[in-house]
């Protein structure tokens with residue numbers, strides 16, 4: 001037994017008079033039988049001690065496993081679907097919170113709907129300007145000389161005038177005083193300010209606002225949900241049965257009244273064939289844009305409308321800053337694992353906030369909206385969205401700080417890609433390298449996957465790093481739930497591996 005002996009050597013060597021050393025020393029007159037017995041007992045004791053050591057090690061491993069905090073960063077350009085993915089995580093892991101907050105989303109859904117309507121009106125306006133062109137990167141300009149005239153335009157404008165005020169009101173309510181763009185949701189005192197008291201800071205109160213310039217955003221403060229969920233000025237805002245907010249329809253200042261009154265005109269406008277034609281001429285594809293609710297006007301403008309899960313998932317609220325969401329996995333093999341998911345703002349002026357999170361992150365879910373090959377960035381209309389995604393992807397996968405971070409790629413908005421290709425929009429017209437390959441969903445999606453895969457292979461600082469790509473439509477709850485479960489298990493496995501625990 002050399003080891004214990006060695007530990008007694010050197011400056012810290014125990015003296016021979018040390019009682020422990022003396023006790024451990026074999027007796028001076030030991031017989032061969034006694035020696036054999038002693039060695040056997042010592043071996044047994046060591047076996048037991050080693051067993052205990054092993055048990056302690058395993059317990060520690062288990063403990064670390066249950067305590068492992070997994071940090072995941074959602075990255076991607078603006079409107080790529082990061083916040084929607086986060087909502088799906090919430091729906092899976094804390095459904096009660098998700099449902100408790102759905103009333104609060106009413107404000108965003110209303111604003112999304114109102115913005116679509118004011119955007120149409122601005123586009124139809126005879127003096128409508130070029131700003132009202134869609135995000136679509138135009139490859140051929142429509143002949144404006146011969147454009148469709150919407151004969152009922154003035155009547156629509158008049159009947160829908162209250163929506164311009166409502167847009168200003170909602171934007172104002174969702175704004176933070178120190179920021180250019182709206183940054184939070186909901187009246188702070190739990191009630192809607194009186195209509196005439198609050199007119200937005202803004203641009204659209206005169207009915208000529210350029211609504212698409214400013215998007216509604218969510219800030220790192222989470223108070224909006226609480227504030228908005230307080231509901232109305234009614235005496236009993238909570239249902240005694242479900243505990244859910246109710247009774248807002250009794251508040252005369254609630255936006256639902258304006259919306260409800262304008263619903264018939266909205267429906268007529270959206271169904272008007274001349275309007276459809278004019279929007280086509282102007283290449284405005286509202287169905288594809290974020291927060292699209294025009295196909296469900298009657299349901300959404302109903303006085304007692306409560307947002308459904310898909311409504312909340314479709315609601316568009318731009319993220320500003322970085323928001324942290326903790327989750328605890330409560331069942332299955334990874335029970336007890338804590339997650340921290342960071343949702344970031346993806347527009348160009350928000351990306352500087354990402355880097356500080358790179359040092360401690362365990363995994364990245366990168367979202368690339370592959371349907372956006374014919375669109376341009378909202379913040380810089382000279383830049384094609386797909387090109388921006390590819391560049392951003394290259395930046396992320398080549399980043400040395402992220403060399404050991406698991407990377408999951410969501411090739412997102414596959415539903416929109418399919419619809420777009422089926423409508424005849426050609427990838428090759430926007431991406432010369434696609435050449436004369438078939439313009440169907442299977443070929444295009446595979447091509448995209450390959451394109452992103454090659455960049456990863458070429459630029460990753462760690463050749464061992466595996467890439468986990470998925471085709472996703474993150475507004476689809478059923479499919480996304482399966483993908484999230486897979487991704488979650490892979491991320492945790494990689495995370496534990498890095499701790500050398502599995």
Ligand SMILES: Nc1nc2c(ncn2[C@@H]2O[C@H](COP(=O)(O)OP(=O)(O)OP(=O)(O)O)[C@@H](O)[C@H]2O)c(=O)[nH]1
Nearest residue numbers: 078079080081082083084291314319346413473474
């Ligand atoms: N049809 C469809 N819509 C999607 C999909 N993913 C996201 N969206 C919608 O696209 C819009 C933008 O999604 P967000 O999740 O807000 O995008 P984001 O990446 O968080 O954007 P920023 O906060 O600006 O960085 C929302 O209205 C979503 O409902 C998808 O796969 N299919």
Ligand SMILES: [Mg+2]
Nearest residue numbers: 082083318319
């Ligand atoms: Mg977001």
